[in-house]
């Protein structure tokens with residue numbers, strides 16, 4: 001049976017209404033694909049706590065989770081991911097890529113120009129629909 005992981009991802013929007021996109025590095029699984037940054041939820045951990053912790057670790061900044069925006073389960077070849085995407089605001093600091101190959105702020109209408117990790121695509125689609 002495939003392993004199932006529960007992952008939180010942050011949709012961080014800045015004052016220019018741009019959204020933070022992160023490029024998975026060549027050494028990560030699903031390399032060279034864009035994602036909303038985040039990571040695995042620990043046993044018994046609250047989603048808001050998990051996303052705040054993961055973003056502090058990965059991007060060295062403080063965020064404020066606002067709401068759960070999209071929930072999607074995707075089956076990759078070797079594992080199943082339950083991806084919980086949360087809308088977040090930047091509270092303190094500037095995101096810095098420590099594990100990712102690059103970071104990019106993009107307007108909603110430009111999100112589709114990137115090659116996204118398949119699990120993140122439903123959240124990207126919902127974000128694009130929001131502006132209409």
Ligand SMILES: Nc1nc2c([nH]c(=O)n2[C@H]2C[C@H](O)[C@@H](COP(=O)(O)OP(=O)(O)OP(=O)(O)O)O2)c(=O)[nH]1
Nearest residue numbers: 007009028029035036038039040081117118119120
């Ligand atoms: N947003 C998003 N996150 C993903 C996807 N797939 C995926 O593994 N993740 C998350 C879960 C992992 O916590 C994180 C890091 O992936 P990784 O390739 O470095 O895997 P790893 O086993 O070393 O993960 P970790 O123990 O360091 O958390 O990425 C995806 O498709 N979209």
